[in-house]
Amino acid sequence: MRILLVGAGGVGSAFCSIAARRDFFDQMVVCDYDVSRARQAAEAVGDPRFIAARVDATSADAVAELVRRHEITHVMNAVDPRFVMPIFNGALAGGADYLDMAMSLSQRHPDKPYELTGVKLGDEQFEAAEDWETAGRLALVGIGVEPGLSDVFARYAADHLFSEIDELGTRDGSNLVVEGYDFAPSFSIWTTIEECLNPPVIWEAEHGWFVTEPFSEPEIFDFPEGIGPVECVNVEHEEVLLMPRWVECKRATFKYGLGSEFIDVLKTLHKLGLDRTQKVRVPSTNGPVEVSPRDVVAACLPDPATLGPQMHGKTCAGLWVTGKGKDGAPRSTYLYHVVDNQWSMAEYGHQCVVWQTAINPVVALELLASGTWSGTGVLGPEAFDAVPFLDLLKDYGSPWGVKEL
Secondary structure: OEEEEEOOOHHHHHHHHHHOOOOOOOEEEEEEOOHHHHHHHHHHOOOOOEEEEEOOOOOHHHHHHHHHHOOOOEEEEOOOHHHHHHHHHHHHHHOOEEEEOOOOOOEOOOOOOOOOOOEOOOHHHHHOHHHHHHHOOEEEOOOEOOOEHHHHHHHHHHHHHEEEEEEEEEEEEEOOEEOOOOOOOOOOHHHHHHHHHOOOEEEEOOOEEEEOOOOOOOEEEEEOOOOEEEEEEEOOOOHHHHHHHHOOOOEEEEEEOOOHHHHHHHHHHHHOOOOOOOOEEEOOOOOOEEEOHHHHHHHHOOOHHHOHHHEEOEEEEEEEEEEEEOOOOEEEEEEEEEEEHHHHHHHHOOOHHHHHHHHHHHHHHHHHHHOOOOOOEEEOHHHOOHHHHHHHHHHOOOOOEEEEO
16 A cells, blocks of 8 residues: 555644554655645654655645656545545546545535535535546545544444434534643634534434534533533534435434634634635735635644643544434443543654544555455445444554443
């Protein structure tokens, strides 16, 4: 296996640190628009299998050229979702399989943005499924932690724990604190704004996919391993678009434990128009320049990858499943994965949120390399047997848990 890793930021760098301890691949080409950052991520692991390159992730042709030049078998996308389609298309054009952790972007319904779906997350990718099948290639989409591990949990719950599923409810929360900052997101603020301010999607068997207001339906969820109760709200996320395609259920939701302060900041950014991606013209001493307000916000905040030493606490990703167990009795079960920041920093040198995101595509690639997972077309994690994935996750020293509610 020869992997092209696109993106050497926090998640990409953590991906390198995790993968370097495994022997299922022959070469990893780490690429980024900033080749010095790619070089830093590649050299940090001290493994001759890792080399660096520069890429323009906005260009499918540039991605395809790298695939051909380095005889790449698998393209791993570790950048913001705005670059999904050129990387996705470039992998296919170059003749490689593809994995990502976030899917193609959505577009609001032009007339009823908080009632009807417009272009949904991943729609552009699923429209190309026939092309991937015809080429005999696999695009494994949404294989981070959320989406990703939560989707694996959905497959496992359907196959081994439940005879009938009422709701697949992804619930994500933490008790992380970043010392020295009034506001410092532990993940990409660009992606966070995109997810949290878009209309959240809900799926119901009777109605299909529909949307609601941002931050709707607040609930208190009690997270395990000492994290405790956190208020969670509806957020747009890929799980809701993936799970119902392969797992039979009556309802699918995604709720994120953001906290009231974080929500207030996001609402303020929206009111001021600072969440916009369209460029605005700004006067300067050297003449007018055009900048994206959201890019300015991201530039003003600390890089999440650098926050590990100041972070304390744990992050939890998981899936709350309700319905009937295999015995026909009512069942309510939370399948989860917790990472302690102190552990991930000591063991890998990466903060827990980016590490937890990065480990899952490494596990998936190892399963693909061995032939344990295989397929063609555009597939989500739910399309594969969950047991080998969860067993291998434990082998990586990162166990998952089950809590009956």
